[in-house]
Each structure stands twice: as structure tokens, then as C-alpha cells.
Amino acid sequence: MQRTILIVDDEESICKSLGNILLDEGYDILAANSGEEALKLLDEELPSLVLLDIWLPGIDGMEVLKTAKNLYPKLPLVMMSGHGTIETAVKATKLGAFDFIEKPLSLEKIILTVRHALEMSRLEEENLLLRQKINQDYELTGTSPPIMELKEMISIVAPTNAWILIMGENGTGKELVARAIHRQSKRADKPMIEVNCAAIPEELIESELFGHEKGAFTGATEKKRGKFDLAHEGTIFLDEVADMSLKAQAKILRILQEKKFERVGGNKVIQVDVRVLAATNKDLEKEMEEGRFRQDLFYRLNVIPLMVPPLRSRKEDIPLLMERFLADFALKEGEPKKILGEDALAILMEHSWPGNVRELKNFIERLAIMTPSIVISAHDIPPLPKEGHKVEPFRDPVQDYVSGSFREAKMDFEKSYLAKKLREFEGNISKTAESIGLERSNLHKKIKAYGLESKGE
Template identity: 40%
Template sequence: MSKNNESILVIDDAQNTLEILERWLTNYGYTVYTSTSVESGIEVLDNTTIDLVITDLKMPKVSGLEMVQYVKENYKDVEIIMITGYASIEGAVEAVKAGAQEYLAKPFTEDELLQAVNNALEKLHMHVSGNIEKDVVAEEYGIIGQSPAIKQVFQSIKKASVTSATVLITGESGTGKELVARAIHYNSDRASSSFVPVNCGGIPENLLESELFGHVKGSFTGANETRAGFFQTAEGGTIFLDEISETSMTMQVKLLRVLQDKRVFMVGSKRSQKVDLRIVAATNKNLREIVKKGYFREDLFYRLNVLAIDVPPLRERGDDILILINHFAKRFSEELGKQKPTFSQKSLEILKNYYWPGNVRELENMIQRIIVMTDSDKIKVPDLPALLRCSAPAKRDLNRTLEEVEAEYIKNVLQHVDGNKTKAAKILDIDRKTLRNKLKNYKKSKQN
């Protein structure tokens, strides 16, 4: 028995035909759903994941042609085989005109059925794979993508690489700011010296100065010897000041001095040293706003913002999402020694339409999770994390109010983060209080 993991919906008003088809198809490993009418068939289609519909043409109430139309309008990637009562040319023409890929004339043999099913599903695989299976590497500087938005970033990297000017990289978290910083360094004439990343938000304030500028022996308790800081290590190369918005006002003054004089003072030393390096800074905050509020020095902002690169969020990069899915699926499958799976059209649509608050990093983690969790060679909607599946707009149900849709979305996000309201509020980009109030209101309106 071959292993097929596609799902097939069979619609025929004749119960005995349904039974025979079900037996034949399940024998070959397909998951089979049966319906005796188009109406109940549509219900199955709307509530499960179906790859192929086999429908009888002539049925007492609603004809199989309407099923074909419904599928064509609502499920572009579902294939259709039409069963016609007798080998009539008209029947076949009608079926094909309506959009059925194959037709079968009654009576047909098991082999003929399987052949038709194979043909139809092969087409399905072809157009699923047609989307992202091309292993064309659409990347520059190791940064994957070919959307107009990311191409602009490539342009900026190119410009920045040929100068030594300070660069400020902005963009939401997980968009690839550090990749951009590295790309600039490794394409500049400083590439043979070091690229030194410093997470300004991750180092305690009292240590940051000595970590950055180094210290001389005896300058504070525990300073048993003179030690170089990140600025000395980056000599000749690039220092990457990540999360620059997290630096204190005092540290900002010191950084400003380095930018102005190209000299640093080691902690405990009265003499400054000349440094030759490029500074690249990054932030996922709106630094201009922080300047306005008075938490970030305006003069330092302008010194950093000589060249500005804004890395666009993933949701603004169009089909780059598909290329990235392919890239990560390949990488994680190879790491796990698995065959790289294909993705069904519907699952790709859902992945593409998701909001991606965590951008490329979130996508990377999600694909890794999917590859680890799924053993099938085809990823379908049920294989996607619940958060994604539920954030897809509910089909056809256009009678829901905005509040109902919002309530459901919030519920799904909460589920995804195991009920952690702080995390949920962050994903939803609202504060905790707003979230609490919304939840309270939903409860109330449910009681009413």
C-alpha cells in the first residue's frame, strides 16, 4: 500500500458508488470524506482541508457543476474530478468548461480512478511547488529577498560600504538589522579587521563604560590589570552599537565625544587614545520620538544618523516571505536529515497573510518548529501552529462583527503565549490595561 496523505472529498447521490470509491481510495492511503449532496459537500470542504474533490455531475437537487463553480471561486488550489453518468461528449465538455481538471465516465475501473486521481494531484503538487521550490537564491550579502523594499536596503548597504560614515539602522525587531550591519562591514575596506557587536541594552550601566572603552589597572576595585574595551578591539574595523536607545544620558555624552574626536578614554586614564573605526548603531525604537521626549540627545542622534537605513518589516516584503520559507525549510530539513517538505497552497497563503510581528526571526523559528514537528512530506494547514491558522480570516462568514473577530484573534494570541498577558499585549501592540479592559468587555457582552 502506498502512503498518500492527501484528503479527498467524494460527492455522489448514489450511496453504493460512494462506498466503492471510499474503499478504493482508502486502500491507497487517502483520507476520504463522502457526501451525498453538493450542500453537505460544501460543508465538508469549508470545515476540513481537502486537496481533491470528486463529484458526480447529475444529482437530484444541486448539480455537480455548481460544486465545480464553488470550488473554483473559493478554493483555487483544490483539484476537481467530475464523474459523468455516461461517456457523453457534452458531459465532458461541460465539466471541463466549468473548471474540472479531469472527468471520468461511468462505469470506470479502479485503475482508471486512481490514474485520474494521480493526474489531478500531480497538478496540485506542480503548482504548489511552482511557487517556492525554485532554489534560486534571491539574496545579496547573505540577506534573502528580492522585493523592492529589501532591494532598497541592498542599495543603502552598497552606498554605506564605500564610505566610513556612521550608520544608523532602524527597523522592527527581527527584521535583520544585525545582518545589515555585518553586510556593511564585510563589504567595506575594513573587512579584514574585526566586526565587534555590542548589545548596549544588555550590559549593566556601571559596566558598560569599561566594557566599551577598556580600563587601566587599579582604576576600580577588581581592575587588576589593564584591559582593552570593545572600541580597542574594533580598531581598524567596525563597532556595532546595538539597542543604542538603551544607553543612559551619561553614556550618550561619552559616545558623542568619541564620535566628535575619534578618541577614547579608558576608564581610569587621563590620556585619550586615537581610534580608527566605523560606528554602526541600531535600534528598534523610534529614536526621533525618544529624542523629542528628551531621553536621547539630539546631537548624538544627528551624529549617528549620517547614513540612515530603515529595514522594512517582513509583511511589507511581499513574496520574500515565500523565498524565506523555502530557505529556512531547506536549512532546517538538512540539519535534521529530513527530506525538505512542500507546502500546500493554502498553508502558504496563511503564512503570507500573517502579520509577522516578530518578522524574519519569528518566521525562522516557526519554520523550524514546523519542520521538527511534522513528519509528512507535505505541510498542510493543520500542520501550522494554531496562532497562524486562527488568524486567517474565517471563510465566507462575513456576518461577524468587528468585535467578534477581534475577540477571537485576541483569544488565539493568548492561547499562543499560554495566557501570558504581557506577551500577548506586546504581540497585539496594545498596553496591558487595554488588553484587560477588552477581555472584561468580551466577558460582559457574552453574558448579555
């Protein structure tokens, strides 16, 4: 993409020589001999970068810099001066100048500085677009009263440092809520580290959470930073917190209380500043009554409770969600967006969606793949369970395969089991491997052998 550079200098020869060199480098050039003319050009035709002399007749370069940065904060300006001092350079930098170059000008340095400034500007633009995309990807979709109430609660609690317990059924979007809270918090520019509490083996919990020193145990070939260390000054998200063992809960509680820890095999005390978000699909009060969840940990985490509504309680959001999923799928696959017919929509609105938004998303993607025409009609929809709240039981492999050999029955069972687990973890190989206690490489071989679908990490 061709970039335009505005050269501002009262010496005609400098404007001309700089302009010719930058033209040879492939840039478009604008020139101004005064501060007033420069501001007029900025208003008429915003350039990609400004080379600005400090000593100008009328409005000087510092005033132009100040005005330009107020009007166009993202515009990079490089200051030039033949009477430069350290104080002048510091002042220009504080006012927002990208760099300061002394005269007589080194043409090599000018070209290098221009390239560097434009590259930084490009990266900032890409970063902004990426942030916007992330915000869209993790946006809570819906306008129903339950979801609007949840959005309002998020907007109230997110800017605080309060710890939040997010509750809701599987597939309702608890992770989306956590990410929305982090994005709207004062820690948004710091990391959000997710901990899948259900997936960490008890013997590795300390290493995963707190890290370890080299040689701390067999296999510890190098120092490793733990999740809490990585989340310093940011947010840590304890997903499926109720699935931790009591021993793991005790370790979590200790660091939450003391806000400090030592790496496994180390003796250095590390202070940590994290905001804690936790999520669960279980009734923690019932879990406490039955002795599976620590009461003191519950009260530590449950500063502000948020309940994510199930899809059946906000059915008016289903058309919006379907439209979103169809658009996302079309964008991801580079295909025309499918349209959901009124007859198909009427059928899908009747279903109770026990798997909530996750089930709906997977079903819509399946329809988009399997429907050859642009319009998805009622004829394209496979039969849906009448009683949405009942989970279809896993088939009995003994009854299904009694006619085959033991080896065939074992292979069929393994294929069905792995297919079910992959669906459960949305095709993620790493999460599936952790869940079933199989090495990732072994699982990958079996997936390939059985021709199953996955999406890698």
C-alpha cells in the same frame, strides 16, 4: 587528500631524487625539465604545489613564476637555485613565491617547506569556504521592491566610511544589514565588534566600551581592552542604541567626537579609528522630544539613515524566506529538507507576522521539528492570531494558579517567565541572563530544573 607536486628542474637527477623522496611522503609527482614544459603541465593538470628552479633553458624560473601567479594566484611556488643571492630571493618573494631554497638541497628542509606550503594553502581554502558560508548566512533574502531598494542602498553606502543609522521594527534583520555593510566595506578584513547597548549596565559602560587597567576597581584583576579598542580600523555596531541611558549616551558621544579615550584607571590616551553603525527599533525623533535621546548624538549617528522594511510590506519574499529557513534547518540538523505544501503556504501568506523575519524563522523551525512527514500541510499549522499586530499578553499568574499553593504558583510563574524570556532571546542564555539581571550560572540551573530549551552562549 593526496596532493600533486610539480618539480621543475633541467637536471634530471634532481627531478628523480626529489620525486622519489616526495613519493615516499605520499605525494603524487609531476616533472618538467623546462619552463615551457612546466607551463604546459600547469595548463593540463594544475598541481597543488610547484618546486621551481630559477635557472632553466629557454623561459627561466622567474618568468614561469610571474606567469603562473598571474594565471593561478593561489598556487604556492617554492623557488630553488644554486646561485641564490639576497636580491634574487627578494625578487622572487615580491613576485609571489612562497619560499626560496638554496642548492645543494636539504631534503629535510624541502619536506618541511612542502608541508608548510600545502598547510597554508589548505588554510586559505578553508578560510575562503568559511567566508562564503558567512556571506550566505548573513545574506539578505528577497527580491521584492523594498528589499531590492535596501540592497542597492547598501551597495552604494558600504564602500564609503560614512556612519549609518539602521532603523526598523524588531526582527526585521537590522543586524544582517549591519553585517552586509561591513562585508562590502573597505574594512571587511578588520573586525566588526557588536555592542548590545541595552544589555550593558550603566555602571559598567565605561569598562565595556573603553576597557580598564588592572586594579582600576574591585574585580579588575587584569587589563581589559574595550569594544572601541577591539574595533580599531574596523566597524563598531551599536545595537539598540536608543536603550542607553543619557549618561551612557554622553560617554558614547564623547568618543565619537574626539576619536580617542583612556581606559578606566589609566592615563594613556588611545587613538581609535572606527566606522560606526547604529541600529534602533524606536522612533528617535519622538525619543528626543521626550528627552530620552540626545539630539547631538542623533545628528552624529544619522549621517545616512537606512530603513529596514517590515515583513508585511514585502510579503512576496515570504516563500523565499521559508525555503531558506527549511534548507538551513535541514543542514543544521542533518535531516532531509521538509517541503511546504501549497495549502500550508497559502495560510502562512495570510499572516501579518508582527515579529517579522525572526518570528517567521522560529515558526518555520518549529514546523520542521513538529511535522513528522516530509511535506508540511495545512493540517500541520497551529492556529495563528487573527490580528497580527497585537502582541499576545503575558498570562496573569494569579488568575492561572489561584488553586495551587504559593510555592507552586511561584514556580509556575518563574518557569513561564523564563520560557518567555528565552524565546525572546532565541534561547541564548547569556543575553537572557543579562536582560533579567540574573547570574548566568543561576539561570542555567533553573533552565535545567524546569526542563527548558536553550542554546548556550
